[in-house]
Amino acid sequence: MPQGRTRTLLTLTLVLVAAGLLLLNVGGYLEPVKSLVLRPMGAIQGWLATRAAAVRTLLTSPADVLTLRSENERLLAEISQLQQDNIALREEAAEAAVLRALLGYARSRPESHYLAANVIGRDVSPFIRSIWIGRGSDAGLMRGMPVVTERGLVGRVAEVLATVARVQLITDPVAVVNVKLQTSRADGVLRAQVNGELWVEQIEQVAAVVPDELVLTSGLGGAYPPEVPVGQVLTVRKRDFELFQQAVIQPSVDFESLAIVLVITNFEPLILEPEVP
Amino acid sequence: MAAYLIGVPLMAFLAILQSSVLGTLRVLDGSPDLVLIAVVSWSLTGRMHESMILALVGGLFLDLLSGAPFGMTAIGLVLVAYLVSFLEGRFWEANFLIPLGVMSAAAVIYHSVVVLAAAVSGRPIDLALAFSRVFLPSALFDVLLALPAAQFAVRARDALFPPRVKVG
Numbered sequence: 148m149p150q151g152r153t154r155t156l157l158t159l160t161l162v163l164v165a166a167g168l169l170l171l172n173v174g175g176y177l178e179p180v181k182s183l184v185l186r187p188m189g190a191i192q193g194w195l196a197t198r199a200a201a202v203r204t205l206l207t208s209p210a211d212v213l214t215l216r217s218e219n220e221r222l223l224a225e226i227s228q229l230q231q232d233n234i235a236l237r238e239e240a241a242e243a244a245v246l247r248a249l250l251g252y253a254r255s256r257p258e259s260h261y262l263a264a265n266v267i268g269r270d271v272s273p274f275i276r277s278i279w280i281g282r283g284s285d286a287g288l289m290r291g292m293p294v295v296t297e298r299g300l301v302g303r304v305a306e307v308l309a310t311v312a313r314v315q316l317i318t319d320p321v322a323v324v325n326v327k328l329q330t331s332r333a334d335g336v337l338r339a340q341v342n343g344e345l346w347v348e349q350i351e352q353v354a355a356v357v358p359d360e361l362v363l364t365s366g367l368g369g370a371y372p373p374e375v376p377v378g379q380v381l382t383v384r385k386r387d388f389e390l391f392q393q394a395v396i397q398p399s400v401d402f403e404s405l406a407i408v409l410v411i412t413n414f415e416p417l418i419l420e421p422e423v424p
Numbered sequence: 425m426a427a428y429l430i431g432v433p434l435m436a437f438l439a440i441l442q443s444s445v446l447g448t449l450r451v452l453d454g455s456p457d458l459v460l461i462a463v464v465s466w467s468l469t470g471r472m473h474e475s476m477i478l479a480l481v482g483g484l485f486l487d488l489l490s491g492a493p494f495g496m497t498a499i500g501l502v503l504v505a506y507l508v509s510f511l512e513g514r515f516w517e518a519n520f521l522i523p524l525g526v527m528s529a530a531a532v533i534y535h536s537v538v539v540l541a542a543a544v545s546g547r548p549i550d551l552a553l554a555f556s557r558v559f560l561p562s563a564l565f566d567v568l569l570a571l572p573a574a575q576f577a578v579r580a581r582d583a584l585f586p587p588r589v590k591v592g
Contacts, residue, residue, distance in 0.1 A: 181488060268440070271447070
């Protein structure tokens with residue numbers, strides 16, 4: 148058989164295999180296999196993410212790097228060991244600070260039960276705003292559980308496998324959060340725009356929304372618990388000829404530096420949309 | 425067989441690296457597409473059947489770590505490997521700049537599939553923003569890494585599959 152035909156035949160076969168897997172996944176038949184494969188991958192992902200975070204911490208603190216450099220000059224013999232110890236301690240201290248803050252948050256809301264999880268990766272597609280966390284159904288996680296940090300709402304669990312889970316961030320363009328504005332008491336719907344901005348839409352025209360006002364989850368719809376901070380109003384867009392006004396908000400969570408998150412495990416979310424693979 | 429023994433774990437590792445390390449080191453919204461670079465580099469060595477199967481495997485690993493429909497990235501990468509295989513490793517030996525052009529074309533196809541996958545999963549896509557914030561920085565990274573990756577792939581091929589020579 149000519150080489151060109153073999154090549155085309157192989158390509159068609161592989162595309163059909165991928166399409167078959169796509170269909171099997173839509174039917175949910177691949178979940179056990181995915182869990183099995185993601186178990187070791189999640190472990191490696193977690194290990195790599197921790198190391199990368201440690202290196203990033205070191206690189207983003209120039210004053211400490213200078214101190215380390217001067218130490219290196221004086222203690223050439225101990226340089227390697229000292230640096231390693233320093234990186235590890237720094238990362239532990241940073242982790243402890245995050246955990247302390249998360250613990251404080253958990254204590255301030257004793258009605259909720261929390262499970263801490265490390266962020267081990269991000270969605271490889273730049274168009275999907277989600278993170279991978281190092282806990283899954285083995286730890287009791289379920290789809291729809293809200294995810295927070297001490298600063299506020301992160302998102303909710305969108306996909307659960309045995310040892311890892313994918314969390315859809317509130318910055319994902321398909322995420323919708325029912326919110327209320329703290330001072331004006333107006334209700335609205337939070338949606339991320341494709342340019343990354345977070346907008347609260349469907350705010351009644353009569354509501355007196357002002358910049359810096361705090362935005363909290365309203366609990367309406369049952370997808371998220373009420374009173375979780377989401378962000379602060381940056382600007383208000385109000386036009387007389389429109390039915391509703393909109394507010395652009397600054398999220399309270401820094402989604403670029405998420406390291407540890409809390410999953411609220413005793414909240415039973417109301418999930419209306421079907422599971423999309 | 426040796427190519428798969430090394431290639432499959434390598435694809436898994438590159439996919440993990442893309443998610444856990446490069447996911448936080450994005451320029452705008454773009455980052456290097458390590459699996460794509462590996463597939464294109466191996467395709468350029470002329471070992472087309474292996475590169476197509478590794479493209480499928482690498483794509484499936486990426487799909488595992490994404491909320492996009494499972495299998496879409498794999499299809500995109502197989503198509504990329506198929507198109508690159510037409511070069512059959514010939515031009516690359518003649519002109520060292522070939523990987524740059526091939527990688528640019530591969531990045532266009534790959535990111536078109538990524539955009540399609542995001543659209544299929546219900547994400548609203550602004551094509552102008554996607555082009556400037558995702559495609560351009562990612563393609564730039566990919567092209568920058570294309571030459572060293574292609575050189576590495578040729579050395580790996582020569583080490584794993586030394587050319588046969590006639591004696592006498």
